[in-house]
Amino acid sequence: MARFIARRLLGMVAVLFAISVIVFLIFNVIPNSDPAARIAGKNADPALIARVSADLGLDKPLPVQYLTMMKQIFTGQLMSYAKDRNVIQQIWDGVPATFSLCIGAAVIWMALAVLFGYMSAVHAGKFTDRALTILSLAGISMPVFWLAAILLYFLTFKVQLFPTGSYVPLTVGWAYHLILPWFTLAVLFVGFYSRMLRSNMLDAMNEDYVRTARAKGLSERQVRIRHVLRNSMIPIVTLFGLDFGQVVGGGAILTETVYNLNGVGLYAGEAIRSLDLPPLIGVTLFGAFFIVLFNTIVDVAYAVLDPRIRLGEAAPA
């Protein structure tokens, strides 16, 4: 176990390093991405651009630029090119909103997905199943920005049931302000996960051990929950870990943007729009960190859920 975690941590560092290099290189080959030219403004004379370049250290060779940037990240001194702001501080400020959004949405999506998937599977082919199937397909098909806009229009503008977006710190209004964003972010996953759970459960119902469970004289509920659902959850939990990492690490950009939540995603969106390298690197590494972290957690959880998996034999990260 300890060796496994050590190996995964090492793998994590390697992945983060590779990602930072790739983002850095991509940024440098994008046409018209020279920050100096953008900062100097339209029709600036070359001398000015050169001066700005020198100020930002962009006249040095690429490896040196890269190392400087990494050093700034680790000392917390990375500054944005476009705005004179500390990137690490900005990301840190966005964390509460992003985490509130993602964790809340994850709770909603897992709870509803398990409920819907279970009901669908138990009533397979009947009305409940069909209704839930249509519902989840609709959920999967609705783009986040469209759904968010529709909800905002009807529920905050027309009916004024909910407040318009923006993040409120952990106080009375916190959950109230987040209900719509949570729901928006969760819908896609509810649809997708409940479909998957339904088919997993239908497969599991034909397993021999389920027949054994019935032959043991367990109640139908025990058979369904302890044997069918329990075994069907293994792939779902795996997927959940990956998706949650991905949502925290950037998957919520659209939701945060539409609802104007000051999270990491909104910050990332701004950085992309202004082609600002330091925030881009910062946000990308932030996202990559969580994706890799949750990958590792999934691997550990997998071994707990399925005793046939032994961590000692797991593939290296």
Add this chain to the structure above:
Amino acid sequence: MSAILKVDDLRVSFATEDGVVQAVSGVSFELQAGEVLAIVGESGSGKSVTAQTITGLTRAPNARITGSVTYRGRELNGLDDDQLRDVRGEQIAMIFQDPMTSLNPVYRVGDQIAEMIRAHRDVSKREAADRAVELLRSVGIPNPERRVRHYPHEFSGGMRQRVMIAMALALEPDVLIADEPTTALDVTVQAQILRLIDQLNRDRDLAVILITHDLGVVAEVADRVVVMYAGQIVENATLDETFYDPQHPYTWGLLGSLMRLDQSRTARLAQIPGQPPSLLAPPAGCRFAPRCAYALDKCHEPPALEARAGGNHLDRCWLDPQEKKSLRAQVIP
């Protein structure tokens, strides 16, 4: 001896896209207390469906089940899952063909046994766990204190089948239905499992329905043999009668295809020509007639399962019992 389980005119059919498959068509037999009844037949003869229908485990939504299954006078057919709970495991326990897949891979075997005990008895987890250890010991699993904490994948096939048997015994049922319990096992392990079943039958007076296609298995443990073909019983007799005075040509075929020690090594094994009939539209008369070398004109009419050879020896064949003796001598040396 008295019958504790009676199956009367059991019919199971499945509605499929191609038509109605009559998996079991009118099966009747009785299981006496403390008896080992073997149900023999090839794949698709309806033996497993019969066994699973007894405890209501034939659950396909397209299945249609008629007839009667009574356990100690109580009708089981038509009961729902909740009503069957106190029968399943408590009175009639089952073990299945493939011990690799019949245990849930994510729970410790001890927990799976304890789960069954606690589903029926009001005992603490601790007591149930202790009982699981005792049960594993009683079916010959070495080191049971340690083994209860292991997962199914940490057991070999034979050991898993022992776990299944231990679980089946947990509530001291009267009847054990063993659906091809040795088919997935090595020959040496098969013998061990059969000996275990045989011993349980004798020590605990446990009545056993043993489903198998292996007459060698039958010869070792059965008291009575029911031979099934194409969803029907074609012969129902004691072990000795089945082996020494078989009445149905299909039984002859099965016996003739056995390998024998006293046979010359170069002799070819006899086989039954042809294929079992489709159960979508089985032959109107005797279902075995199309493959039978001795078929008569009369075989267009379905023969009833009757005692033609006297006593309790039932068969479903129009041939004259006297004539059979000479005919079968050609098949079975």
